[in-house]
Amino acid sequence: MAELATLKKLPSQIRRDIVRMVHACQSGHPGGSLGCTEFFVALYFEIMKHDKSFQMDGKDEDLFFLSNGHISPVWYSTLARAGYFDVKELATFRQLNTRLQGHPATHEHLPGIRVASGSLGQGLSVAIGAAQTKKLNNDNRLVFTLMGDGEQQEGQVWEAAMYAAHNKIDNLVATIDFNGQQIDGPVDKVLSLYDLKAKWKAFGWEVIESNGNDLEEVIKTLKHAISLTRKGKPVMNLMKTEMGFGVDFMVGTHKWHGIAPNDEQLADALSQLEETVGDY
Amino acid sequence: MTKYTFTEKKDTRSGFGDGLLELGRKNSNVVGLCADLIGSLKMGDFQKEFPDRFFQIGIAEANMMGIAAGMTIGGKIPFTGTFANFSTGRVYDQIRQSIAYSGKNVKICASHAGLTLGEDGATHQILEDVGMMKMLPGMTVIVPCDYNQTKAATIALGDHVGPAYLRFGRPGWPVFIAADRPFEIGKADTMIEGKDVTIFANGHMVWQAVEAEAILAEKGISVELINIHTIKPLDVDAIIKSVAKTGCAVTCEEHQMNGGLGDSVAQTLSRFHPAPVEMVAVNDSFGESGKPMDLLKKYGLSPENIVSAVEKVMARK
Numbered sequence: 147m148a149e150l151a152t153l154k155k156l157p158s159q160i161r162r163d164i165v166r167m168v169h170a171c172q173s174g175h176p177g178g179s180l181g182c183t184e185f186f187v188a189l190y191f192e193i194m195k196h197d198k199s200f201q202m203d204g205k206d207e208d209l210f211f212l213s214n215g216h217i218s219p220v221w222y223s224t225l226a227r228a229g230y231f232d233v234k235e236l237a238t239f240r241q242l243n244t245r246l247q248g249h250p251a252t253h254e255h256l257p258g259i260r261v262a263s264g265s266l267g268q269g270l271s272v273a274i275g276a277a278q279t280k281k282l283n284n285d286n287r288l289v290f291t292l293m294g295d296g297e298q299q300e301g302q303v304w305e306a307a308m309y310a311a312h313n314k315i316d317n318l319v320a321t322i323d324f325n326g327q328q329i330d331g332p333v334d335k336v337l338s339l340y341d342l343k344a345k346w347k348a349f350g351w352e353v354i355e356s357n358g359n360d361l362e363e364v365i366k367t368l369k370h371a372i373s374l375t376r377k378g379k380p381v382m383n384l385m386k387t388e389m390g391f392g393v394d395f396m397v398g399t400h401k402w403h404g405i406a407p408n409d410e411q412l413a414d415a416l417s418q419l420e421e422t423v424g425d426y
Numbered sequence: 427m428t429k430y431t432f433t434e435k436k437d438t439r440s441g442f443g444d445g446l447l448e449l450g451r452k453n454s455n456v457v458g459l460c461a462d463l464i465g466s467l468k469m470g471d472f473q474k475e476f477p478d479r480f481f482q483i484g485i486a487e488a489n490m491m492g493i494a495a496g497m498t499i500g501g502k503i504p505f506t507g508t509f510a511n512f513s514t515g516r517v518y519d520q521i522r523q524s525i526a527y528s529g530k531n532v533k534i535c536a537s538h539a540g541l542t543l544g545e546d547g548a549t550h551q552i553l554e555d556v557g558m559m560k561m562l563p564g565m566t567v568i569v570p571c572d573y574n575q576t577k578a579a580t581i582a583l584g585d586h587v588g589p590a591y592l593r594f595g596r597p598g599w600p601v602f603i604a605a606d607r608p609f610e611i612g613k614a615d616t617m618i619e620g621k622d623v624t625i626f627a628n629g630h631m632v633w634q635a636v637e638a639e640a641i642l643a644e645k646g647i648s649v650e651l652i653n654i655h656t657i658k659p660l661d662v663d664a665i666i667k668s669v670a671k672t673g674c675a676v677t678c679e680e681h682q683m684n685g686g687l688g689d690s691v692a693q694t695l696s697r698f699h700p701a702p703v704e705m706v707a708v709n710d711s712f713g714e715s716g717k718p719m720d721l722l723k724k725y726g727l728s729p730e731n732i733v734s735a736v737e738k739v740m741a742r743k
Binding site for chain 2 (some may be wrong): 201203204205209211251254255260261262263264265267268269270271272273275276277278279280282283285301302305306308309312313392
């Protein structure tokens, strides 16, 4: 595990990667990616035991599944920065013949990806399946997954929620990126989730709440979540974030969910994000 | 002359259940998942013998497909079981993204397919499933014809790597394939050799074609009967070779004419060996409640319909 001072350099660099990737191809989803950067840094550089040489079966490794696949820029940048592939490949994002598809895929064999995602609501089920196989294989590592809050509108999420509690899938830590925004506007205006904490509790999960844009707190939260595993309940981390965090004109609005900055906006964004370990 | 007879009727779904049990004994990576239809899918024996490798999902088919995809990570071979309608149409996007596009080794096993589901009616009588599944890149699609072949196909799937769809049915049906008859995924089974017309059939319709062949033989028509149990990958060579000899073809399936076996055969022939084709299939219609044999008759899937199609196609040669 890295020193905290070293870890703290990463979010700013990854945010630079995100806005540059999305700008280069003039498409993609910067908002949610920027909001979840600390979460990805914590997971891949501090929390998970994982192997950048990448085996699909991931035996004796912690596994991560991204359900809200549209925030692929933050995942790709994190994987590259963690050594899964050359950071230069980030320049190919969404281009013809790339391994960095618009939404994550296994089809082009990008190291680090274990299932395709993008059509929402499916990742939690896949994570549960992987967690069950870990139990069958007497593999004591954990499974992590991230969903969006708008994604909670998908019915399959609640099928999976019911199943995981009933079957005591307690080697699983799920997180919801609770930024309150979705493509068409604030979640509360599009289709309210009402009391999400109460809902997950009622479904039989151990629920914790956290702030997702403070790296130290994210690390602390995930360690706490891990301490709650293997006690007969799946664990849900409701993680408050700000969509677009780190770039002042993108923060806190659904408007930057899925559009790319122009040249001037890119320059503005980059001026707010320190280049810490080197651009790709 | 090869003749096929039967001494008992058994449901093809029992072939799946018995095959799964036998496969489970041979391969400890095989796991069973079911969405609240253990009895209907005949998965009870597997569940009893391997309780730790059996997963009751509840009435949540989308979740079942996702869980199955996830379970492959770490080496398990999930066999999902529910009705054909809920195995395909209900969960098409889950199969497409989490299983097919992701290249996962999941075996989607689907019972109660087609009209012969009977009294439950059109909500459950899916006639579009083969079309949906064969369109997915990389998906293997198998429609076996009787108890023994369904059992053999289930066991064969244990050694097959990649996503697959296995379709079978509900009613008792003649057991006319020898238990030791070789079964190879992707290899058509020539059951009767002939020279005037080729009948390509699968599923329950293979037996209907056997009965049709007997009627046609009395009329002096020499039928070649080929069981296309695997629609994808299709045994293109067997289709071309046979029609090169007979000069025309009739396809028989318990499925919509659009998207099924007939489509695959016609596509193959029009590309590589143009020849007249007639199709015995459901013609752009939903089914309805009724007895299986009455439904087959009403919707044009009886041996007599096959005989008419043969006479029609031969006149077009």
